[in-house]
Amino acid sequence: MTERTVLVTGGTGGLGGAVTTAFLDAGWRVVVPQREPGTDGGGPVRVEADLLTPEGAARAVEVATAEPVAPLRALVNLVGGYAAGGLVHETPVEEFERMLRINLRPTYLVTRAALPHLAATGDGAVVCVSARAAVSPFPGASGYVTAKAAVRAFADAVAVEYRQRGVRCNTVLPSVIDTPANRAAQPDADHRRWVPPAEIAGVIRFLASTESAPTSGAGIPVYGRA
Numbered sequence: 001m002t003e004r005t006v007l008v009t010g011g012t013g014g015l016g017g018a019v020t021t022a023f024l025d026a027g028w029r030v031v032v033p034q035r036e037p038g039t040d041g042g043g044p045v046r047v048e049a050d051l052l053t054p055e056g057a058a059r060a061v062e063v064a065t066a067e068p069v070a071p072l073r074a075l076v077n078l079v080g081g082y083a084a085g086g087l088v089h090e091t092p093v094e095e096f097e098r099m100l101r102i103n104l105r106p107t108y109l110v111t112r113a114a115l116p117h118l119a120a121t122g123d124g125a126v127v128c129v130s131a132r133a134a135v136s137p138f139p140g141a142s143g144y145v146t147a148k149a150a151v152r153a154f155a156d157a158v159a160v161e162y163r164q165r166g167v168r169c170n171t172v173l174p175s176v177i178d179t180p181a182n183r184a185a186q187p188d189a190d191h192r193r194w195v196p197p198a199e200i201a202g203v204i205r206f207l208a209s210t211e212s213a214p215t216s217g218a219g220i221p222v223y224g225r226a
Contacts, residue, residue: 005029005071006208007064009051009110010078011044014179015129018197019076020044022205029070033060051079052101057109065117074125074208075114079106080148088142099143104150111158115167122166125208128155132175132223152219159217168216170207174200175226195224 006023010016011032020043023030030044033051047063050056064072081102085091107128118124133141134149151171158169176182178194200222206212207220 003027003070004073005031005064005067006074006076007031007033007060007072007110007114008044008076008078009033009060009106010080013078014181015174015177015197015200016078018201019078019204022198022201023208026205026209028074029067031060031064051106051110054109054113057106057113060110061113061117064114071121072114072117073121073123074127075111075118076204076208077107077110077126077128077151079103080129080151082141082144084140085143086140091142096143096146099147100150103144103147104154107151108154111154115158115162118167119162119165123210123213124167125212126155126158126167126169127204127207128152128169128171130155130171130173130219132173132221132226134173135219156217156219163216168207168212170212170215170218170220172200172203172207172220172222175223178224193225195222195226199224 006028008019008030011020012034020030020032032044033047033049035050047060049060085095111126128151130152131148133145134152137145155169155171174195176194178191178196183191203220203222
């Protein structure tokens with residue numbers, strides 16, 4: 001019987017599938033929010049929820065905390081997106097704000113809803129996904145770069161505010177993740193240099209576990225060979 005629950009937002013994506021599998025293999029109860037109805041199928045517990053709304057975030061946390069024998073011990077924030085918008089003067093404000101909305105808003109809303117429950121256990125963990133671009137920007141994606149930097153800053157704020165309440169918060173910073181979508185978008189790239197989702201998932205699972213108990217407020221590079 002599982003004795004702990006992890007809530008994985010973005011659990012249906014390219015990285016999310018690997019993260020979900022990593023936690024299931026380690027014996028966690030895994031809750032995955034999604035926009036459309038779905039079946040559990042013997043894997044994660046799926047809940048229909050729009051994480052861009054406070055109500056959807058609260059619904060996801062409600063399901064994640066529904067089993068007293070498996071309290072919510074970790075939250076993994078994977079929801080996000082990428083879009084290139086040209087140079088800053090070429091980027092419409094709507095596109096800039098869309099990157100902030102997609103990458104930062106769900107992370108904030110779900111974390112806010114989950115923190116009281118994580119603090120109640122006295123040993124909770126939050127893992128957020130930023131990007132290498134947050135610390136090493138590249139041209140043509142100012143909205144994405146800013147949004148991912150904001151995710152890291154938010155995670156650092158959570159780490160400081162909740163350290164004395166027994167909640168740790170860390171961030172992983174991937175380079176290019178080796179997913180089918182990224183391969184299709186960059187067919188001529190050297191895919192051997194990209195980092196496999198399963199390798200990032202292992203780092204995330206470690207950061208959510210008690211094995212990483214001394215670590216909070218860290219930004220972990222997961223660049224592979226890129």
